[in-house]
């Protein structure tokens with residue numbers, strides 16, 4: 001029997017999850033099709049959000065519009081899934097030279113950074129070397145993305161809105177008014193497939209340039225609380241003496257296999273300032289859906305006026321997915337424009 005829905009979402013990483021949540025909030029019908037293994041980014045990510053790129057003394061793209069509202073958005077989503085996934089830990093960037101200290105002393109008064117950074121001349125902990133002090137960054141923290149996504153899926157299963165299966169582009173048919181996929185009939189389709197977009201002929205040319213990354217988990221008895229030290233790599237306390245450390249970036253061998261090269265790179269960077277003993281207990285790899293110009297990829301695809309894409313979140317899916325899923329939702333239902341600098345049509 002044919003099932004009519006307004007929207008089909010393909011892919012249930014952080015992008016597809018936020019797209020689906022926009023539909024939940026607006027009471028629009030949808031089905032989300034997702035199966036593990038096609039692309040792998042959200043389940044690998046440390047989930048950090050940070051409006052500053054401290055080593056480059058730069059502010060993140062659209063920081064003023066995105067970060068002050070981010071915690072509230074995740075807090076709302078927590079209410080829907082009934083799980084705590086938002087951890088508002090402060091990122092403490094370790095200043096590692098006198099020059100950097102002087103540069104930040106000047107920059108921290110600059111109106112661009114003023115609301116986001118506070119300089120502190122203290123150690124985070126005895127075993128974290130920070131002789132030049134730290135830069136505490138505001139509006140930061142981390143999201144437990146695997147818990148968020150698995151809890152969200154459970155809610156969708158209750159709503160009969162989740163299909164745990166592979167999506168095959170060759171089974172998608174369309175006419176002027178919408179799309180047929182197996183027994184589904186939908187007005188709109190939204191592709192949120194991460195790097196697997198490259199294997200889908202409808203989205204293969206949207207301008208992706210994927211980047212592999214790896215994260216390790218260490219166990220250490222020396223505690224760090226309420227703070228995420230960062231310099232070269234971050235150290236995220238996730239409880240039970242466990243810490244996630246990462247990440248690296250590579251544009252070759254774009255598979256999901258952990259490598260000893262990445263492990264050594266991450267450990268070398270960590271041990272420059274982390275001086276407590278630790279054991280490595282896990283290492284995982286994924287591929288970020290980065291884009292050619294490092295901007296998200298959002299909007300209407302050229303093969304059909306009701307086909308859309310939400311992708312290209314690179315290393316910032318946590319911060320960008322709520323903002324751009326909302327922008328895409330408004331584009332679909334209210335015909336508000338997509339910002340030119342993220343519109344998928346820029347790569348035509």
Ligand SMILES: Cc1cc2nc3c(=O)[nH]c(=O)nc-3n(C[C@H](O)[C@H](O)[C@H](O)COP(=O)(O)OP(=O)(O)OC[C@H]3O[C@@H](n4cnc5c(N)ncnc54)[C@H](O)[C@@H]3O)c2cc1C
Nearest residue numbers: 011013014015035038042045047048167194213316317318
């Ligand atoms: C090592 C590493 C560390 C990172 N750290 C951070 C961080 O600290 N903070 C941050 O914000 N971001 C981080 N990121 C980036 C973040 O992971 C991405 O921006 C984000 O997860 C992208 O989400 P997505 O939903 O677009 O793609 P994905 O997470 O790849 O999700 C796509 C989903 O679609 C499914 N899918 C695809 N094709 C099909 C198909 N044909 N049929 C069925 N299902 C399909 C996939 O299996 C997957 O479930 C990190 C990434 C890596 C690799």
